[in-house]
Amino acid sequence: xxxxxxxxxxxxxxxxxxxxxxxxxxxxxxxxxxxxxxxxxxxxxxxxxxxxxxxxxxxxxxxxxxxxxxxxxxxxxxxxxxxxxxxxxxxxxxxxxxxxxxxxxxxxxxxxxxxxxxxxxxxxxxxxxxxxxxxxxxxxxxxxxxxxxxxxxxxxxxxxxxxxxxxxxxxxxxxxxxxxxxxxxxxxxxxxxxxxxxxxxxxxxxxxxxxxxxxxxxxxxxxxxxxxxxxxxxxxxxxxxxxxxxxxxxxxxxxxxxxxxxxxxxxx
Amino acid sequence: xxxxxxxxxxxxxxxxxxxxxxxxxxxxxxxxxxxxxxxxxxxxxxxxxxxxxxxxxxxxxxxxxxxxxxxxxxxxxxxxxxxxxxxxxxxxxxxxxxxxxxxxxxxxxxxxxxxxxxxxxxxxxxxxxxxxxxxxxxxxxxxxxxxxxxxxxxxxxxxxxxxxxxxxx
Numbered sequence: 254x255x256x257x258x259x260x261x262x263x264x265x266x267x268x269x270x271x272x273x274x275x276x277x278x279x280x281x282x283x284x285x286x287x288x289x290x291x292x293x294x295x296x297x298x299x300x301x302x303x304x305x306x307x308x309x310x311x312x313x314x315x316x317x318x319x320x321x322x323x324x325x326x327x328x329x330x331x332x333x334x335x336x337x338x339x340x341x342x343x344x345x346x347x348x349x350x351x352x353x354x355x356x357x358x359x360x361x362x363x364x365x366x367x368x369x370x371x372x373x374x375x376x377x378x379x380x381x382x383x384x385x386x387x388x389x390x391x392x393x394x395x396x397x398x399x400x401x402x403x404x405x406x407x408x409x410x411x412x413x414x415x416x417x418x419x420x421x422x423x424x425x426x427x428x429x430x431x432x433x434x435x436x437x438x439x440x441x442x443x444x445x446x447x448x449x450x451x452x453x454x455x456x457x458x459x460x461x462x463x464x465x466x467x468x469x470x471x472x473x474x475x476x477x478x479x480x481x482x483x484x485x486x487x488x489x490x491x492x493x494x495x496x497x498x499x500x501x502x503x504x505x506x507x508x509x510x511x512x513x514x515x516x517x518x519x520x521x
Numbered sequence: 522x523x524x525x526x527x528x529x530x531x532x533x534x535x536x537x538x539x540x541x542x543x544x545x546x547x548x549x550x551x552x553x554x555x556x557x558x559x560x561x562x563x564x565x566x567x568x569x570x571x572x573x574x575x576x577x578x579x580x581x582x583x584x585x586x587x588x589x590x591x592x593x594x595x596x597x598x599x600x601x602x603x604x605x606x607x608x609x610x611x612x613x614x615x616x617x618x619x620x621x622x623x624x625x626x627x628x629x630x631x632x633x634x635x636x637x638x639x640x641x642x643x644x645x646x647x648x649x650x651x652x653x654x655x656x657x658x659x660x661x662x663x664x665x666x667x668x669x670x671x672x673x674x675x676x677x678x679x680x681x682x683x684x685x686x687x688x689x690x
Contacts, residue, residue, distance in 0.1 A: 262664060262665060262668040263661075263664040265668070266664055266667045266668055266671070267649075269671065270642060270643065272649075294672075294675060297675050297678070298671045298674075298675055300625070301624055301671070301675060301678060302643045302671075304624040305624045305625075305628065305639065305643055305644055306642075306643065306644050308623070308624050308625055309538050309541070309542055309640075309644055310534055311535055312534075312538040312541045312542075313534035313535060313538040314534070315537070317530070317533050317534065317537070319546055320551070320555060321533055321537075321551065321554055321555055321558060322525035322526075322530070323525055323529050323530055323562065326555070326558055326559055326562060327525070327562060330559070330562065330563075350650065371647075378663075412592070501536055505619065
């Protein structure tokens, strides 16, 4: 029997919620009979619980707006849901294999179902790359000398914490960045340059509903791009390079964001 | 798709109610629910491992709500002042004389963690274990926080004063 256990605040709360087993309920009731002031408080709490339920009941009884219909939401996303928690891990593993086997080894890293939204982001990123890397006078809005300001500003406008990855090991140094519009949202463009004057851009914008996706490769004329989504951000790294050259750079960028990523990542 | 719809849609009325209780604005509340559903659809595969759909959805929704709050704070919204403006002084409303003070005003006088707990347990009928999961706290903390929240609400309903204030638009 549980009758010997002293009454606790957990018993009282479960009593208010009507969640006590019968025997315990009787024990609490007997206790309250001996403590009228407390019984009065408990009575009020039960009343207020009911009042809150009654006050909010109308909302759950309303017809659901059509914009919240799951079919409509899924149609708006224009692609099937892809919950693949291990996608990035698999992608990175694939990249490592790809590094050994060469481009042929990468073939299995396919693009999966249609990715309309991602395609539009990478198209915008490639277009921005083409326009700005050829710019000699004003390739960036804010130069690398003001990196802290640049990163803070772009993070605020994009709405997520960004960093400008360090690509020294890949032979590229940051020359600056700029803010761009992308389908009504803010996008950040970081630009890098190597000793040979070849320029590379990293494009980042808020990534929509997906949490993370695998790497996706795209080549348009002489320009190649890797894109992915991680931690709610869409990234596109673009350069005048072939897949094998761009791959280690994309991987380095991914790893740097992974290392500095949000500690709450993946916890939702 | 049909499977997702048949599992998600029955949860929508409760998600809308919780969102409205938090935001008290019809459009903003439905925006929050929409964000929640979109995220749930996008991460559907992750849900299966976690099992409890209801707790999972409320967790997503509350975290999105908190993220929104943080962003508003970062933009310099003065939460405190609006909160003050929204809490009526005792005796200024005729209903308070009749003992009919709106329980929502009392809810607003609680800090978010207590407000969410009262809503999840008292209105949405989540189990204490589910509420612990949504709020990311141990079960024992759920019970003591519930106790404090109800005491505070009771106090507010009696005196019209709450020690913590909030109202965010």
